[in-house]
Amino acid sequence: MAVPVRQGARMGWYLMRQRLAKREKFPLIVELEPLFQCNLECAGCGKIQHPEHVLRRRMSVADAVGAIEECGAPMVSIAGGEPLIHPEIHVIAAELVKRKRFVYLCTNALLLERKLANFTPSPYFAWAVHMDGLRERHDASVEREGTFDKAVAAIRAAKAAGFRVTTNTTFFTHDSPKTVREVLDYLNDDLQVDEMMISPAYAYEKAPDQEHFLGVAQTRKLFGEAFADGRRKRWRLNHSPLFLDFLEGKAEFECTAWGIPSYSLFGWQRPCYLMSDGYAATYKELIETTDWSSYGRGRDPRCENCMAHCGYEPTAVLQTTHSLRQSLRALAG
Numbered sequence: 001m002a003v004p005v006r007q008g009a010r011m012g013w014y015l016m017r018q019r020l021a022k023r024e025k026f027p028l029i030v031e032l033e034p035l036f037q038c039n040l041e042c043a044g045c046g047k048i049q050h051p052e053h054v055l056r057r058r059m060s061v062a063d064a065v066g067a068i069e070e071c072g073a074p075m076v077s078i079a080g081g082e083p084l085i086h087p088e089i090h091v092i093a094a095e096l097v098k099r100k101r102f103v104y105l106c107t108n109a110l111l112l113e114r115k116l117a118n119f120t121p122s123p124y125f126a127w128a129v130h131m132d133g134l135r136e137r138h139d140a141s142v143e144r145e146g147t148f149d150k151a152v153a154a155i156r157a158a159k160a161a162g163f164r165v166t167t168n169t170t171f172f173t174h175d176s177p178k179t180v181r182e183v184l185d186y187l188n189d190d191l192q193v194d195e196m197m198i199s200p201a202y203a204y205e206k207a208p209d210q211e212h213f214l215g216v217a218q219t220r221k222l223f224g225e226a227f228a229d230g231r232r233k234r235w236r237l238n239h240s241p242l243f244l245d246f247l248e249g250k251a252e253f254e255c256t257a258w259g260i261p262s263y264s265l266f267g268w269q270r271p272c273y274l275m276s277d278g279y280a281a282t283y284k285e286l287i288e289t290t291d292w293s294s295y296g297r298g299r300d301p302r303c304e305n306c307m308a309h310c311g312y313e314p315t316a317v318l319q320t321t322h323s324l325r326q327s328l329r330a331l332a333g
């Protein structure tokens with residue numbers, strides 16, 4: 001996993017502590033959703049369909065910090081909606097950084113340059129900018145022209161100000177191995193972002209566009225061809241090698257969605273941030289009252305096409321730590 005040494009060491013220590021404590025289920029990253037409102041309306045989005053009174057709600061700083069402290073996760077991915085719309089998002093991020101949690105703030109970057117001065121560069125903080133492709137492809141994906149150029153300008157400004165900047169790219173059926181390579185080459189070599197995350201789009205039931213989600217066979221073909229010729233090693237991908245093997249169809253895992261749980265305005269979402277089978281008030285309650293064995297491919301039809309990191313990256317990370325060979329492979333990047 002291409003992460004800074006401090007973060008890698010902290011994660012290794014955290015995982016060892018869980019094993020010593022014989023804890024079977026524990027969080028690696030929390031998907032924190034402090035609001036659902038966004039300043040874009042992407043056709044593949046499953047988050048912005050809530051009624052207006054829900055879209056207007058904002059999570060309090062105390063609620064956000066309390067949830068992370070209760071579950072003990074070492075990493076937090078702040079998403080939404082668009083987090084930068086939240087008037088206290090910089091306070092939430094700063095409070096989590098103060099508690100030595102590694103924070104990724106996911107954003108479409110439209111407000112990033114305007115809000116940059118509210119944030120302080122830290123080894124515990126990184127931007128995760130939504131970039132679904134090169135200019136034409138990204139602007140079509142988010143359904144607004146000019147968004148790509150704004151995101152690129154914001155990434156450059158954040159890097160110039162000393163921030164760690166990562167990106168998050170979702171792929172759909174209109175992508176090809178060529179477009180995957182082009183966008184990763186651009187982010188890696190031209191923009192020189194610190195790390196890149198990739199994901200096949202999850203088929204949200206509520207998303208307006210239901211035609212362009214990738215199935216499992218399509219996902220494996222897409223990434224298998226895009227990663228061919230050893231190319232995947234030259235990109236700074238922020239994933240474990242085993243998870244990338246999984247995307248390519250070289251490894252098969254069970255879903256361990258308890259490893260990347262989601263906390264939103266409604267509580268802890270069951271079983272993951274992609275699907276909603278109700279909510280729990282605490283992470284402990286989520287773990288103890290969810291039938292985890294009923295989720296994953298072959299168990300729930302809604303999981304059939306899912307290869308998302310929130311279900312399968314924890315499995316890959318846990319398998320990595322159980323294997324010396326895989327641990328060395330992950331360290332080699």
Ligand code: SF4
Nearest residue numbers: 038040042045081108
């Ligand atoms: S930017 Fe993200 S949260 Fe906003 S509409 Fe698009 S996918 Fe949804």
Ligand code: SF4
Nearest residue numbers: 255272295303306311
């Ligand atoms: S396979 Fe796992 S991560 Fe994917 S939708 Fe189902 S429960 Fe969520």
